[in-house]
Amino acid sequence: MNKMKIVVDMLGGDLGIAATYSGLEAFIASHPDVEIYAVGTANVLNSLKNVKVIDANQNVKMDAHAMELLHDKESSMAKAFETLNKENADAIVSCGGTGALLTFASIKVKKLDNVLRPALVSPIPTLKEGKKTLLLDLGANNENKVEELVSFAKMAKVYYEAVYGKDPSIALLSNGTEEGKGSPLIQETHKVLKEAKLEGFVGNIESSELLKGNIDIVVTDGFTGNIALKAIEGTGNVVKFLLKDMFKKSLKNKLAYLLVKKDLKKKLTMLSSKPLGGAMFIGLKKVVVKAHGNSDAIAFKNALETAYRSVKGDLVGKISEGASHE
């Protein structure tokens, strides 16, 4: 078997190349079997051993339109996708902007023939330690049809089995748990999944239950998924802000902070998406992993691990076989 090849876009993250460098270095140490193509500032990356360096010095533009993005061939993301195709690599990992990554992935990688629409999927944190819930679509689509949601459920099921090695439970995100609840889109999708007897399908889940970790896969359209995910992230950030404010308020509170500091950090990390290995754009002919924009070294290493496990588990081949919408 040929060596696995992963292309790594080292620029575009909020914390700069120092974070991605350390993350990649740690990944390489535990995966000497992977061929790495690192795209970024060459005079920094050259000190990494056993890595092919492609020099690039520009971040991809945020909020640029598709045409603009594709014309700008100098960004590290553009060069990374060029490398992905030229070297026929298996996976690409980037912490550059989601919009730009979706544009490049759609045009440069192409979707699998049997897939209606690719989707952005990510593990979200849960109350159960070590337990991950996959949520999709998170914004690759603005609007979805019933058959697309059905296909998302099937793709995510394949993803879960390939990456976590277990049969998942699957639910639809809705505004009530009963069968008749939800937007017309959700009501109809519920009916189709039930009639199709999709293995693991358990019905609807409300967004208040998302973080409890009782369901393995939660399916929704791209618009709603994005709203739910950002509401969770936003609330988490507000809580951190309130706690910080409180612990700084008085000498007494500062003392309390010193007493709980370590445990508090651990608990709040449970609510952070950083340790979860990034989001993934599934339904394409290659593995495309989106690391969080503010990834530190650990988060970036975890994103690389996600790419690695997905290639090892033959995610692309399995979605190609198993998640047909027919």
Added chain:
Amino acid sequence: MNKMKIVVDMLGGDLGIAATYSGLEAFIASHPDVEIYAVGTANVLNSLKNVKVIDANQNVKMDAHAMELLHDKESSMAKAFETLNKENADAIVSCGGTGALLTFASIKVKKLDNVLRPALVSPIPTLKEGKKTLLLDLGANNENKVEELVSFAKMAKVYYEAVYGKDPSIALLSNGTEEGKGSPLIQETHKVLKEAKLEGFVGNIESSELLKGNIDIVVTDGFTGNIALKAIEGTGNVVKFLLKDMFKKSLKNKLAYLLVKKDLKKKLTMLSSKPLGGAMFIGLKKVVVKAHGNSDAIAFKNALETAYRSVKGDLVGKISEGASHE
């Protein structure tokens, strides 16, 4: 001027009649000018002074279908709506189930002629002390059209001005702040509100920004609003659970808890919807206030205050005049 009349459904809350009793008692103490019709266990309520008591001993059924609800004339909610119409009262307040309240309100109260669809609106907590953001629709509708969202924006604007006495800023909930972002529904509504030059309209807001308190009114369809609100509530509850767990973990942590207990409670209350006075079903011919199901006395009193302020501000009259969809 006639005395203001408010009908109060005393049953159906998670904490029972003790909580609603104390809440109503406190409200009456500060509002001797209001005529109260209290619907619930008469031998409890008879000890309240200056209150007309309507005996009822059954909670409204949860998750019952509309026909079933309307046939069950013995529930406190059914009797409360009967009283509302019989006494030609101005407002009704209940902490019974949202679905049941929406059903009764739609059928027994009727919508205003110029309103396309009523909406459930609620203040949500924000980081800015004392600052409230109104979010709507929260689930009165499963699906909405462009002209309905436009009408929600106008109704909420009238509500905000009538109840808070200020001109509000208004935004659409979307998956990106730029004008072209969002589901087709949001994109089109954005265009219409911009062309209509609706005063206060500032564009889109992402759900991660909802709790920051920068916008006074956030408009979305009922399905999305319900998802966003419950994601926020769910995350808040998870955080409380994690913190509780942490503070109980060791003697050291218990000590820390004692040091910050008071301030912590204050901060977490900022994230709770209890102090906010309940949700409101607007676009109807009477004021209909939904107190939180787990309302304690303070929350219930605040819901009564919301009803009071809405009647005082002539909310129904103003929506009838000012929020026409034409």
